[in-house]
Amino acid sequence: MALAANKSTETVRPTFRSTAAPLAIAAASALALAACGGENASAPSTAADTDYQETLMTRLLDAAPGDVIDIPAGRFMFDRSLSLAVDGVTIRGAGMDKTILSFKDQVAGAEGLLVTASDFTIEDLAIEDTKGDALKVNEGENIVIRRVRTEWTGGPKTENGAYGIYPVQTTNVLLEGNVAIGASDAGIYVGQSRNVIVRNNRAEQNVAGIEIENTFDADVYGNVATGNTGGILVFNMPNLSQPGARTRVFDNDISDNNLKNFAVKGTAVASVPAGSGVVINSNDQVEIFENEIRRNKTANVIIASVYSSGLSQDGMSDDFDAYPEAIYVYDNDMGEGGGNPDGLELQALKMLKFGPTGSFPDVLWDGFVDPAKAVDGALPPAQKICVRNGDAKVLNVDAPNQFANPSVASAPFDCELPRLPAVQLPEKLAEL
Amino acid sequence: MRLFVAFLAITLAAACDEARSPDAFSGPPAFHDEGYPERLSDWNVIRAERGALRLNAGVTPYELATPLFSDYALKLRTVYLPAGSAADYRNDEVFEFPVGAIITKTFYYVEGADGTVSDAPAPVLDMPTPDLAGSELASLDLTGVRLMETRVLARRADGWVAIPYVWDERQRDATLKRTGAVMPMTLRRDGAPPVDFPYVAPNQNQCRGCHAPNNTTRALSPIGPKARHLNAPSRYAGGRNQLAAWREAGILSASDAQLAAAPANARWTDENAPVAARARAYLDVNCSHCHNDVGPADTSGLDLTPAAAHGPKLGFCKSPIAAGDGTGGRPFDIVPGDPDRSILLFRMETTNPAAMMPELGRALSHDEGVALVRDWILSLGGGCA
Numbered sequence: 042m043a044l045a046a047n048k049s050t051e052t053v054r055p056t057f058r059s060t061a062a063p064l065a066i067a068a069a070s071a072l073a074l075a076a077c078g079g080e081n082a083s084a085p086s087t088a089a090d091t092d093y094q095e096t097l098m099t100r101l102l103d104a105a106p107g108d109v110i111d112i113p114a115g116r117f118m119f120d121r122s123l124s125l126a127v128d129g130v131t132i133r134g135a136g137m138d139k140t141i142l143s144f145k146d147q148v149a150g151a152e153g154l155l156v157t158a159s160d161f162t163i164e165d166l167a168i169e170d171t172k173g174d175a176l177k178v179n180e181g182e183n184i185v186i187r188r189v190r191t192e193w194t195g196g197p198k199t200e201n202g203a204y205g206i207y208p209v210q211t212t213n214v215l216l217e218g219n220v221a222i223g224a225s226d227a228g229i230y231v232g233q234s235r236n237v238i239v240r241n242n243r244a245e246q247n248v249a250g251i252e253i254e255n256t257f258d259a260d261v262y263g264n265v266a267t268g269n270t271g272g273i274l275v276f277n278m279p280n281l282s283q284p285g286a287r288t289r290v291f292d293n294d295i296s297d298n299n300l301k302n303f304a305v306k307g308t309a310v311a312s313v314p315a316g317s318g319v320v321i322n323s324n325d326q327v328e329i330f331e332n333e334i335r336r337n338k339t340a341n342v343i344i345a346s347v348y349s350s351g352l353s354q355d356g357m358s359d360d361f362d363a364y365p366e367a368i369y370v371y372d373n374d375m376g377e378g379g380g381n382p383d384g385l386e387l388q389a390l391k392m393l394k395f396g397p398t399g400s401f402p403d404v405l406w407d408g409f410v411d412p413a414k415a416v417d418g419a420l421p422p423a424q425k426i427c428v429r430n431g432d433a434k435v436l437n438v439d440a441p442n443q444f445a446n447p448s449v450a451s452a453p454f455d456c457e458l459p460r461l462p463a464v465q466l467p468e469k470l471a472e473l
Numbered sequence: 474m475r476l477f478v479a480f481l482a483i484t485l486a487a488a489c490d491e492a493r494s495p496d497a498f499s500g501p502p503a504f505h506d507e508g509y510p511e512r513l514s515d516w517n518v519i520r521a522e523r524g525a526l527r528l529n530a531g532v533t534p535y536e537l538a539t540p541l542f543s544d545y546a547l548k549l550r551t552v553y554l555p556a557g558s559a560a561d562y563r564n565d566e567v568f569e570f571p572v573g574a575i576i577t578k579t580f581y582y583v584e585g586a587d588g589t590v591s592d593a594p595a596p597v598l599d600m601p602t603p604d605l606a607g608s609e610l611a612s613l614d615l616t617g618v619r620l621m622e623t624r625v626l627a628r629r630a631d632g633w634v635a636i637p638y639v640w641d642e643r644q645r646d647a648t649l650k651r652t653g654a655v656m657p658m659t660l661r662r663d664g665a666p667p668v669d670f671p672y673v674a675p676n677q678n679q680c681r682g683c684h685a686p687n688n689t690t691r692a693l694s695p696i697g698p699k700a701r702h703l704n705a706p707s708r709y710a711g712g713r714n715q716l717a718a719w720r721e722a723g724i725l726s727a728s729d730a731q732l733a734a735a736p737a738n739a740r741w742t743d744e745n746a747p748v749a750a751r752a753r754a755y756l757d758v759n760c761s762h763c764h765n766d767v768g769p770a771d772t773s774g775l776d777l778t779p780a781a782a783h784g785p786k787l788g789f790c791k792s793p794i795a796a797g798d799g800t801g802g803r804p805f806d807i808v809p810g811d812p813d814r815s816i817l818l819f820r821m822e823t824t825n826p827a828a829m830m831p832e833l834g835r836a837l838s839h840d841e842g843v844a845l846v847r848d849w850i851l852s853l854g855g856g857c858a
């Protein structure tokens with residue numbers, strides 16, 4: 042169910058104010074070409090499609106700090122990636138269903154738009170059908186992405202690009218009001234960043250709806266993550282320059298994430314079972330509260346170590362903290378989950394433990410505990426996994442012992458942790 | 474009337490030839506300290522005339538022990554420094570070039586009568602003397618050659634600037650093409666059916682994709698002129714070591730001790746060199762401008778510089794971070810001993826823009842490069858636990 046996406050195939054050729062000089066040059070070179078024998082003197086027949094590509098590429102090349110690049114309503118075709126490398130630029134369309142940058146014909150480039158700049162805002166447009174990632178921002182600060190739609194219009198497919206909206210190694214980031222559909226990895230993916238707000242977005246039909254990875258201080262709220270394989274993921278991966286911690290996931294609607302996993306094998310999200318609401322993997326200090334988390338058929342909340350995601354122990358830097366710690370799940374509206382888990386092991390476990398009509402409890406934990414931190418087999422209070430969520434129970438699947446002694450409990454998880462502070466973005470971002 | 478028109482056309486054509494293709498270099502290379510000159514000839518560094526691509530006096534051709542693969546294109550690299558100036562030697566980094574330096578790289582193919590191109594052996598640059606210092610008016614015979622593009626790197630007061638030029642169909646000059654270009658091509662290789670591919674000249678921002686090896690400072694820089702790439706005998710230096718020849722020509726300032734201790738990458742085709750040295754040299758020049766500690770691909774945690782030791786940083790048993798379908802369904806970047814389970818090799822083999830590496834600069838897979846890296850991975854034992 043795409044969100045009123047404009048499916049018009051009409052190609053619109055925008056009009057542009059053009060300074061006299063380029064026109065004169067164009068005229069002169071056309072004349073010269075004609076005079077000099079005239080090979081290729083006639084315009085290519087695809088001029089209507091490619092004209093705007095040249096125009097936008099040139100504007101991105103010539104952009105100066107403070108510039109606003111307005112892209113009119115229309116459907117514009119691109120055969121190569123766009124890129125921006127100038128700080129302080131705003132790219133603005135006429136609406137996510139009106140200004141559509143289509144990369145259906147892309148022949149080169151690993152993304153639709155690559156930004157390597159700070160103080161960047163992009164808003165009110167759509168990026169469709171890129172070969173790789175739709176919108177990537179690689180290193181920068183003060184990044185605002187709002188009311189942008191990234192979509193693979195053929196629905197969920199393994200050959201779709203990996204990420205829709207993809208800021209990585211960024212600081213002070215605001216992602217709001219975006220729509221991400223059909224990514225073969227994560228619709229909205231924030232990697233290796235600091236100080237991030239992800240709010241009021243909609244992610245559907247992705248493998249991961251929203252993923253926060255190796256990031257410090259992220260607030261994820263007011264989002265709808267539905268119809269994905271996994272709704273909202275908070276991960277730490279090894280071998281990166283920074284781990285991550287302190288993510289708050291609250292006031293989101295994380296329901297019905299039961300889409301068959303269509304990620305390529307080998308990616309981290311390929312191990313996410315269909316039917317996962319919230320998944321925390323190896324991350325620390327994560328708060329999950331006041332969300333609606335319902336009808337996710339494996340479990341509404343999964344808390345796991347990297348050891349449950351198929352990574353090689355040879356391939357991990359020694360200092361990597363593989364264990365999820367200081368996780369606090371409270372006051373969510375959870376239910377109707379865990380009735381049909383994905384994967385043979387989990388199915389067998391469910392049958393064995395809860396019978397054909399039973400369900401996993403709301404929270405599923407793989408059971409890995411850092412032996413270096415454990416005291417009498419349990420984590421000290423500050424590192425504990427705490428669940429205070431009505432009558433929600435925790436299933437410890439006992440993965441360290443090959444699922445030998447799975448157990449359901451609530452008392453050992455009845456604890457609380459200090460609340461994390463809200464993420465504060467610089468006021469400057471409001472103006473961007 | 475008809476006669477007049479014909480006459481006018483002839484006159485115009487003659488005027489074009491004269492304007493576009495002056496018979497000789499007028500003076501030394503012309504450094505432009507601002508803007509983007511419209512034509513390659515505005516730099517007065519190299520010029521196509523009388524059936525040859527000619528180098529101006531003082532312009533030095535050079536080659537890398539192991540070069541970047543670019544869809545089997547052949548390359549002519551030149552460096553020009555203002556009279557009396559020299560680049561400062563650096564052991565591991567790109568040499569420090571003085572303001573006024575101009576580096577060019579021209580991409581070309583051997584072209585058949587039917588317009589297809591091949592990877593046939595390149596015509597060799599005709600050097601008037603074996604001595605670099607006397608390399609004035611070296612020239613490349615353009616018979617059967619199709620010039621594609623020339624990229625200019627110029628060292629201005631505030632840093633390097635990269636400027637792309639695409640050769641005109643008539644092969645007289647190359648024209649500024651800041652937004653890049655896609656040129657449909659057909660490549661013929663021995664024993665294989667011809668293959669169509671889009672030759673992509675980068676847009677000016679994409680130059681940064683490779684030439685800004687530090688993604689924090691984002692300073693543009695050449696990649697090739699490093700000691701380890703140049704430290705080899707060169708046909709352009711009469712078979713002598715290129716670093717020594719550069720110093721002799723006065724364009725490199727380096728001490729004897731520096732040159733004696735200079736690192737050297739293997740020639741990737743040198744079958745007498747160890748496969749590891751050849752493969753690491755190949756990965757260095759094709760990958761490490763992004764895959765280094767501070768490069769655009771530091772987000773992946775994969776480091777392919779020569780200094781990276783065997784282990785997760787070099788990809789051994791390392792899970793991918795954000796590879797998407799770039800994994801090819803394989804588990805780890807490199808599975809020692811198992812190339813067909815190694816993501817790195819898949820990303821070299823694929824031509825899917827979403828998955829292939831490098832991300833820019835090729836539409837074809839480099840069979841020989843893939844074979845080399847495959848041999849290297851095979852030679853590593855161990856697997857992944």
